[in-house]
Amino acid sequence: MNKAPPKYSADIILVPVERYSCPRLAHKIVVVGASTGGTDALGIFLRPMPADMAGIAIVQHLPHDYNAMLAEQLQNKCAMKVRVAQHGNEIKKGHVLLAPGDKHMLIHRKGQVFFVELKEGPPVRRHRPSVDVLFRSTANCAGANAIGVILTGMGDDGAACMAELKRAGALTIAQDKKSCVVHGMPAEAVRWGGVDHVLPLASIAQKVITACRM
Numbered sequence: 447m448n449k450a451p452p453k454y455s456a457d458i459i460l461v462p463v464e465r466y467s468c469p470r471l472a473h474k475i476v477v478v479g480a481s482t483g484g485t486d487a488l489g490i491f492l493r494p495m496p497a498d499m500a501g502i503a504i505v506q507h508l509p510h511d512y513n514a515m516l517a518e519q520l521q522n523k524c525a526m527k528v529r530v531a532q533h534g535n536e537i538k539k540g541h542v543l544l545a546p547g548d549k550h551m552l553i554h555r556k557g558q559v560f561f562v563e564l565k566e567g568p569p570v571r572r573h574r575p576s577v578d579v580l581f582r583s584t585a586n587c588a589g590a591n592a593i594g595v596i597l598t599g600m601g602d603d604g605a606a607c608m609a610e611l612k613r614a615g616a617l618t619i620a621q622d623k624k625s626c627v628v629h630g631m632p633a634e635a636v637r638w639g640g641v642d643h644v645l646p647l648a649s650i651a652q653k654v655i656t657a658c659r660m
Contacts, residue, residue: 451569456578456607459550459567460586466614468555468589474500474658475537475560475592477553477584477611479577481507481599483627485516487647491597492524492542494651499526500593500658501537503545503553503562503584505575507599510547517544533564545575552583560588570603577604577631581611590615593657595650596641597621599631609640617657618642619650 476499480487484506495502508516513530520542521528531543531551537560545551549564563583570576577596581604584592594611596604598621612618618641620632625647635641645653 451572453572454568454570456570456576456582459565459570459579460552460583462582462610463586466585466589468587468591471558471591473539473591475553475584475588476500476502476595476654476658477580477592478502478504478595478597479580479599479604479631480504480597481601481603481628481631483598485519487597487621487627488520489523490647491595491651492520492526492528495524495526495655497525498540499655501539501560502526502542503531503537503551503580504542505545505551505577505580507573507603508547513544513547520544531562531564534561536561545580548574550575550579552579553587554583555587571601573603578607581607585610585614585616588614588616592616593654594618595654596632596635597647598626598628600628601630602634604631605634605638605640608635609638612640612642619653620644621650622646
């Protein structure tokens with residue numbers, strides 16, 4: 447009988463900062479995690495976004511070969527420019543970066559510019575890319591300049607580090623049970639105390655758009 451692989455936390459990729467200290471910036475970034483049912487949910491989430499929307503970074507649990515196809519599908523549904531992230535890409539207005547299926551995606555900041563790092567390493571919460579890694583790195587460097595969204599999915603990836611996002615001052619949103627294909631990830635995020643708002647999928651985009659304009 448095969449043993450399940452170890453269930454590592456985000457600590458194996460990066461550690462949390464002791465103190466969140468990012469200054470308020472003139473722009474925000476949006477980070478999104480999804481798994482089972484997420485490919486359709488992301489299309490619904492992105493469709494209302496204006497072409498000049500704040501930059502969005504997404505981790506969707508998918509086999510590596512499907513990410514380029516998903517990026518193309520999402521591009522056909524929204525006004526923003528969608529592509530699979532490459533190491534060093536800037537997170538900028540009007541652009542959506544989708545994590546590749548074989549690397550963790552981390553957010554860093556230099557001055558007022560946010561950019562992505564793609565990193566090898568063991569799976570976190572048994573996933574690579576991991577939502578926890580995306581959320582922790584965002585909490586560490588963006589704080590209140592970030593909006594975190596967790597969509598439909600099985601398991602608990604993203605829950606622990608969404609709580610870190612909230613503590614860092616980010617606005618955090620989870621998809622409600624009724625509109626989820628699988629409510630595992632959003633439910634765990636609520637259980638960890640990391641969610642400001644629980645909303646139907648169809649309402650999340652407008653909440654994010656409004657928050658980015660504040």
